[in-house]
Amino acid sequence: MATKPLALQRGDVIGIVTLGSPLEAAVIDARIDVLRRTGLGVVLGRHVYDATGFLAGPAAGRAEDLMTMFADPRVKMILPTRGGVGVEGILPYLDFAYIANHPKIVSGYSDITALLNALYQQADLISLHSLLLIDFKSETPAYNFEQFFTATSSIEAPRPILNPPGKPMTGKVPGIATGPIVGGNLTSFVGMLGTPFEIDTRGKIVLIEETHEPVNTVYRYLEQLRLAGKLNDCSGILIGECTGCVEAYGVTYEELIDNYLVPLGKPLISNLASGHGVYKAAIPIGANAVMDGAEGTIALLEPAVRYPGMV
Template sequence: MLGRKLHKGDTIGIVAPAGIGKSDRIEKGIDKLKSLGFNVRLGKHVYDKWGYFAGEDKHRAEDIMGMFEDDKVNMILCVRGGYGAARLFPYLNFNKIKKHPKIFMGYSDITILLNAFYDKTDLITFHGPMLGDLDNEDTLSSIILTLCEGDKKYEIKNPESISMLSNTDRYAEGRIAGGNLTLICSTLGTPYEIDTRNKILFIEEVEEPPYKIDRMLAQLAMANKLQQCEGFILGHFTDCVDEDKESFFTLNQVLEQYIMSLNKPTLVNFMAGHDSPKLVLPIGAKARINGKNRLVEIMEPVVK
């Protein structure tokens, strides 16, 4: 199920499903969207504060549902991640989302919504930049390529100045799943557990030392989630180092033990996650890892 592709003059709805956004970043992001030719509609509770959340759970969920049901809104963009999206499920109505398909984009804590929306409604969602991430030109180009021109097959590759690595010249096909590693693991044993069967699993992380990456990948391996994949896309692992313990395993050694040892086609250093640029990945879309040319081929439209 696809949302309608984005055109200049369309309305982008802004929601805050998780942590509290900074007012100046929100305003800056709104100004950027307007400068690109889009209209903006703010959720009623975007500026709310409740503990460490951007408003009460039911209010944050109401903003999301309101944007899906508002036929004047063409796309839903999240303010930020942090923590809190998982608390919204009791208040979300997947049947209503299915009746009003539209573009929904975010990353980090939003990972859990991206995958659940696809799994429960077949709606292609988008792992990509949020409201405060619109300054980078390569990021903006990826938004245009995906959301404005993605009604046909296309390719995703790193900017020319940033190399992407591959462990093989082979190909792997499957639907894209995944996002932030911590959030992927948090779904295990719940009704929203990630399904990796015959999927291409995308993983990124931020500020977690290698031993914590190890623990999370071990959990996924014990749940047979890594073995079920057709291939992997490894994005940003921002500040995932432990500089004080040089004798410990490095991040690359951990990834070698859990990912590379499976001998599945894997792209490394794909520009998506908590660093810049942030390339947009369509969650649920049929894709192919092209190891020889070091790119991702999107094999079907992701918007209509």
């Protein structure tokens, strides 16, 4: 089993970092105000407000901020401001051996997918495909916060991953699949192929979600995953939303799943609330889970966090 970071408790300090694209200072400050109102403290990375075009400064500086948070004994959890682009650029600068010996909760989605999977594969650390700092705002659904705070504090196992009421997951291919969950944002997933941080899907449940890509582009990415063996090696496929993914040549996202992924014969569930959608389930990357493709259910077989004294 992978390493579980210590659970988050009221009064703990969150380390805020910007690891990919920049975010406006006013937005960062407003989101921090909301975060503090939940009873958590905040420490800012030195480069949190940096902006150089579409990147939040050089990769080495962004990586330095992340490593500083892992080294700071006050910090119990690390929360990126946003994803965007550029997160993969920090990976060569990270000391994964140090991270493995100083495990902490890391949460995010979108381009943060690259970091979450690298933490699991390089440091054997469970992380969360869940909220970013940008999601801490008054209009964020209560479901998202409930998912986030449950995942960062609960040691219940097994524990089902549930969509919000009235938005059921859909079983597409029957069968039981078990294994650690990997993956996340499809663009980021594909972008890691051929690098030292390529995602290992062997015996894993693969999570896939995307945003604002036409369906023919989504097909191209899925075909690249298939040719790389990632869809053949996995034990099951968990499909999240594709927000703003417009149909192409009359083919919708759901039809693409039915026509391309279902024939692979892997246990498959679609319509998981995740990533870029309005509703965001908290999915632990690296935690063992079991999915039932007939019933359209998935449950965690282990918690994502631990308390002092627990293994």
